[in-house]
Amino acid sequence: MYVPARACMVTITKCPLFLGLVGASVSQKLLGNASINYQTARSLIHLYRKDPSNWITYQQLHFLKRQYVTKGSSELHQRAVPKQTPAIPVLDERDDSVVQRVQHVQAIYPPHPADIMPQPDDVTSEEVVLPVISNALPSAERTLLKKGSERETSNETPHLHVETDEAREARLDRQWKELKVDVSELPGVYARLAKSRLTALVVVTAAAGFAMAPVPFDPGMFALACLGTGLASCSANSINQYFEVPFDSNMNRTKNRPLVRGQISPLHAVSFALACGVPGVALLTLAVNPLTGFLGALNIFLYTCCYTPLKRLSIVNTWVGAVVGAIPPVMGWTAATGSLDPAALLMGAFLYSWQFPHFNALSWNLREDYSRGGYRMMSVTHPDMCRRVALRHSVALVGLSCLGPAAGLTTWTFPLVSLPINLYISYLALRFYHRADRGSARKLFFCSLWHLPMLLLLALTCKKPAKEQSGADLPSANPVPS
């Protein structure tokens, strides 16, 4: 039965004698928690009715989330029995005092095993779907919030941190930085701009493709291919960051990128990208072979001009991104052999299929940020399809492994030795499909991180020996550079 909330609450508080009659038509939970719920709901409705210019919704939402949402199951549960918190103070008209109030309330929360303060960079600490809390908070305030959550008991007197206007001004003034390029910091800036860890993984997959090729191992060509691929990847990543500055500044995961922080200018970033991309592609084309150079250029184009804009237009971006991830091992193969074989395409197919459980699991925990940032990802718009596709491609990895011997990539042992890890990732994908919660998404993501190197290593150990090498033993287990 729909009972207008305000009427219900007013009735309860004003007419205790009437409580019995009202109680008959109101649920038992409501009776038990009436006064506390009343306070909370009243302030909520007060919030709602306030002038929009006072909605500092990050902090308020965070507060509400802490009040009403628990961890521990696959769904967002409302708390039927609220914690013993005092009545929420009526929120002040001034925007900044809201921040202070939130800090105050945080400090006196009683400890609850399920309520862990979400660290801004750890998206996996809660089941709660709610976003974005301290996104807008300067780091000082965030630290204060964190400290508040570490307090043990509600019996202490709450620590009131009231910041004067002057102190706040001073704090904000200290956060202004001169836009001067610090040469000593440049290597670090370039590493972050080029997404060095991602580039390293891309180079590893290209190296695996090179090593799997059934030709004598040429260290010189190997080094050139890895270098060229690495440079192309740096260039693509830099252009991607150059395009996405305002979007990155609004997402927790990416708000500390160099261009967002202004450590280098956009022109500098583009120059760096050109300085990496042009020599990289030239190296691949001239020193390795034109096919590899073409694939490198194609990959840069696909990543910067197709994937990056598509991220905001359609969910097709995930499939384009999977192709982008599949090309490096093919590049490695063509660098070694100079031709595109079915086995090369199979290596690419491994990476293509792997991208889906990897990315879908990652994006599951970032739905709020993606939605607010305007990114169209499967996890945001088609969550069912997101999990289904991740499961489908995890299972496809098993099938692709069986194709290894058929395509001449590996011996018949490969499908057998890779079966355990493929089954494990499929099991995690199945769990993710059924549970659809942050925990299973996180597990699937972390599994995908070690699954790929393991798969490549196993493929390398089961590499099909080249028959034309008479007498010479092929280095079938080349150490993969990491």
Added chain:
Amino acid sequence: MVVVCPIYRPEQIGPWCRSSVIRVRGRGCRLGWHVAIGHQAKDCVRSSAFQPAPDSTHDWIGPPNRLSNIRPITYHVPAQESALEERLRRLRQQTEVWNHEFWAYQNVAFNKLLLDLFSVLLLALFTGRKHTLGSEEMALFYKSFLDTNRTRHANYNKEWYRRNFRITLLMGRVALTNAWKTVTNRTPSSSPS
């Protein structure tokens, strides 16, 4: 500057909440809400009146804005600023304000809609009708937010790419012009008179 407003209808956030949206007095007019959000979005990017030291010759970048997360930049105006440099500076300043307005509106609107969802949740709690909010319902909310703002986002993307390219090209031109000036100014002094 006119802020384009999304059209938000309660039924777009899910069938289960259609009948339970709180009708708060004075908020029946959605246009009023849009205008109010727009006013808030026009709030200044700068959160403090910071002024760099007068002898500083570089630009200064500040902390991210509370609403839009855009970092304000205070530009250093050199004594002999060329027309090109002035054009670049004005374009960057204008782009910063434009970005701030878009993102402030976006973030406030998104969080306001989330707050609506919470209000509905509370109501459902009181009436005992519903106690959980699963991922599918949240996905409906996220999807509706993206769908109602689709055109707005697409227009923003196009305009952002255009501005970004223009700024970078202007920066390139300014850098080349300055380098050329440095070289040509040095040549008469380096040649023996």
